[in-house]
Every structure is written in structure tokens, then in C-alpha cells.
Amino acid sequence: MxxxxxxxxxxxxxxxxxxxxxxxxxxxxxxxxxxxxxxxxxxxxxxxxxxxxxxxxxxxxxxxxxxxxxxxxxxxxxxxxxxxxxxxxxxxxxxxxxxxxxxxHKQRLFTITTIPTYATEWLIPYLPDLQRLYPEVMFRVHASYDVVNMHTGQYDLAIRYGMGGYQDLRSSLLAKDEYIAVCHPFLLKEPVKWDAVPLIHFSWGDEYCPKRINWQKWYQQQDLHIDSSQRQVFYNEEGHAIRAVLAGQGVALLSKVAVAHYLKNGSLVQVSPLGLEALDYYFVSLLNVDKLTLDIEAWCREKLLKTLDR
Structure with a gap:
């Protein structure tokens, strides 16, 4: 029949x-x-x-x-x-x-939604590897800081900065994070003068990261203060701050996860042991998760943790 x-x-x-x-x-x-x-x-x-x-x-x-x-x-x-x-x-x-x-031979569309920094630093550079592993899958990357509704069926996997425990959803820890002071290596030819070094600021807003990570807090924890004559630049996109630091334009407080591969290959260096506690990266998906989603989570975790464990 x-x-x-x-x-x-x-x-x-x-x-x-x-x-x-x-x-x-x-x-x-x-x-x-x-x-x-x-x-x-x-x-x-x-x-x-x-x-x-x-x-x-x-x-x-x-x-x-x-x-x-x-x-x-x-x-x-x-x-x-x-x-x-x-x-x-x-x-x-x-x-x-x-x-x-x-x-x-129909390709499955698999959509990953994540924050812009993770998309830029961890998905886009390594996406060809993922495509080679799953040639039958067509990947779509959605980058946004905003909360998304996983129940709409538009997204297969979310990678978000938060505290986990999302209601009626499955969440698992991808990596713990902190914000650290980093700069280009040539800025360390002589000891850092914290009252003179150019500061690169990044803030994505309290609604996304309520822990108030900023240079003022970092300086206060070391009994230092920002001098009024210091050069300062402000960005609302962490990716822009990363590009500025890579160009040697100053020191920035950046996510250790976001810059892990730059620290590993020596493009950036950490200039102080002090880090500011941040939120963490979590996988978020529907409760009835399938094998492909679990495999992609495992791939993301392996790529990241190998670099963090330097």
C-alpha cells in the first residue's frame, strides 16, 4: 500500500x-x-x-x-x-x-539563542566544527540579552547568563564566571599605574546583570580610586570592549569566560588576581530534551572547559 x-x-x-x-x-x-x-x-x-x-x-x-x-x-x-x-x-x-x-535528507533546523558575547566568541568561531559533526542539521544563531520564551518552539537551546532554576524548563550549568581586569600584553612592559591607566568600561544594564560589575566597585575593593584625569571609554556591548582591549586601548573588566581563549593564546593577560563575582552561564531547554540537544550541550561544554582549564 x-x-x-x-x-x-x-x-x-x-x-x-x-x-x-x-x-x-x-x-x-x-x-x-x-x-x-x-x-x-x-x-x-x-x-x-x-x-x-x-x-x-x-x-x-x-x-x-x-x-x-x-x-x-x-x-x-x-x-x-x-x-x-x-x-x-x-x-x-x-x-x-x-x-x-x-x-x-531533510535538514533539521536547530536554533541556539544566546547573549551576543557568547555568540561572537564561542559559537561563530567554532560553528564550522559543529556543522561537520552534524551535517544533517542546519544551525541558526539568535543573539540577544533579552529573555526568550522557550515554549514558543522557536528555540531548541538557550545559553544564558543567570542563576539557573528557570521555571518549567530544564537548566544545567555550562560554566561559572567572574569579571577580571585584562589588557594587551604590551601594556605590561612596565607596572600598571592604576591612577593613570586608560579604563575601558562595559555595562549591559542592571536588568541583565544585577551584580553591578564596574570599575568603581573593583577600585573600591582595593582601596583605590579612579583619577579624574584618567582616559575612559564606555561601551554597552561587551564585544566592543573586547575589541578595544585587543587593540591595546586600555584595561577592561571582562567576563573570564568571554576572553578565555585570548588569555590562553596570550592575546590578552590578566593584570590583577582580583575578580568580581558574576552570574554564570546556563543551558536552558524544554523539559523533554532530545539527544541532539544533549550532544550540542556536551560539545559546547567541552570546547569551553578545555580552554578555561589552562
Whole structure:
């Protein structure tokens, strides 16, 4: 039995003589011919016998051929009907094979939503590795600080900065984090003068990180103060602050997770052991998580923890 679904009944097959007949009519013919019963074929097609008979009559009129001989208690195929049945069956087999092939090779869309810094520093650089591991998956990265509704079905996995324990969702720790003072190595050719060093500020707002991570707090914890003559630049995107530090423009307080690979390869250096407590990175997904989501979480965790463990 062949199950052909979602055919548009308006699709017509047209010969050079402009004779038109529908796939519905051909499928109706096939079922009647296979069962040699209008009643059984009607049940398979969820039609009334009258409606089914009407389709067969329209097909015979379009072809100008008699496909069945109708006898008192049975029907039999005519020679033309037997010939057509072989080709109709073969045609529907080919159609079903084509549909099966498309379904088997269909790419799954997997959407990861995360904060912009994690997307820039940890997803985009390593995404080709993930694509090689899962060639059957098409990845979409959504970057935002905003809270998202995982129950809409738009997102498969969220990576968020927070405290975990999200209601009616599954969450697991990706990595603990802190904010540390970092700069380009050439700024350390001589000891840092904390009352003169250019400061790069980054703040993404208390609504996203209520722990108030800033230079003022860092200086206070060391009994220091920011001099009014110090050069200072303010950014609201952490990625911009990272680019400024990599360019050697000053010292910034940045997420240890966000800059882990720069610290490992020596592009940046930590200039003080003091770190400010921050929130942590969590995976968030629906409760009925699938294997692909778990595998991608494991991949993200492995990439990150190998770099943090330097």
C-alpha cells in the first residue's frame, strides 16, 4: 500500500491534446483496480462510493477509454485498465520514493539563542566544527540579552547568563564566571599605574546583570580610586570592549569566560588576581530534551572547559 499525502487536487496532468485528469482520479483508479471494489477503495480514500464512482467516470471520459467492465456483482479491468494500472502503480511508487528521499535528507533546523558575547566568541568561531559533526542539521544563531520564551518552539537551546532554576524548563550549568581586569600584553612592559591607566568600561544594564560589575566597585575593593584625569571609554556591548582591549586601548573588566581563549593564546593577560563575582552561564531547554540537544550541550561544554582549564 502506498500512502501519498498532501497532493494538491488542482494539479492536472495534461497531454499534447489538452486532455486533463487529476492525480486524485488516478489514485482513485489505482485503489479500485487493486481491490476490484468501489466500496473498499472508497473506504481507503475516505470517500463515499458515489464520489469515487464520479471520479472514475471523469477519468474515463477524459481518456475516452473504458477502464472497467461493470457486471452485476463485480467489476473487472479492461485490457486498457490493466495496462494503465501497471504504469499508475509505478508512477506512484516513484513519487513515494522521491518523498521518502526528501524526508530522509531533510535538514533539521536547530536554533541556539544566546547573549551576543557568547555568540561572537564561542559559537561563530567554532560553528564550522559543529556543522561537520552534524551535517544533517542546519544551525541558526539568535543573539540577544533579552529573555526568550522557550515554549514558543522557536528555540531548541538557550545559553544564558543567570542563576539557573528557570521555571518549567530544564537548566544545567555550562560554566561559572567572574569579571577580571585584562589588557594587551604590551601594556605590561612596565607596572600598571592604576591612577593613570586608560579604563575601558562595559555595562549591559542592571536588568541583565544585577551584580553591578564596574570599575568603581573593583577600585573600591582595593582601596583605590579612579583619577579624574584618567582616559575612559564606555561601551554597552561587551564585544566592543573586547575589541578595544585587543587593540591595546586600555584595561577592561571582562567576563573570564568571554576572553578565555585570548588569555590562553596570550592575546590578552590578566593584570590583577582580583575578580568580581558574576552570574554564570546556563543551558536552558524544554523539559523533554532530545539527544541532539544533549550532544550540542556536551560539545559546547567541552570546547569551553578545555580552554578555561589552562
Amino acid at each position: 502506498y500512502v501519498i499525502t498532501e497532493f494538491d487536487s488542482s494539479i492536472k496532468i495534461t497531454t499534447n491534446m489538452q486532455i486533463q485528469y487529476s492525480l486524485e482520479q488516478l489514485l482513485a483508479f489505482q485503489y479500485v483496480a487493486e481491490d476490484l471494489s468501489f466500496k473498499k477503495a472508497a473506504e481507503r480514500l475516505h470517500l463515499t462510493p458515489t464520489a469515487l464512482s464520479h471520479r472514475i467516470k471523469k477519468l474515463e471520459l477524459a481518456l475516452e477509454l473504458k477502464l472497467f467492465e461493470r457486471r452485476t456483482r463485480k467489476i473487472i479491468l479492461t485490457a486498457e485498465g490493466e495496462f494503465l494500472l501497471k504504469h499508475v502503480q509505478a508512477g506512484f511508487v516513484q513519487i513515494q520514493q522521491a518523498i521518502d528521499h526528501l524526508q530522509a
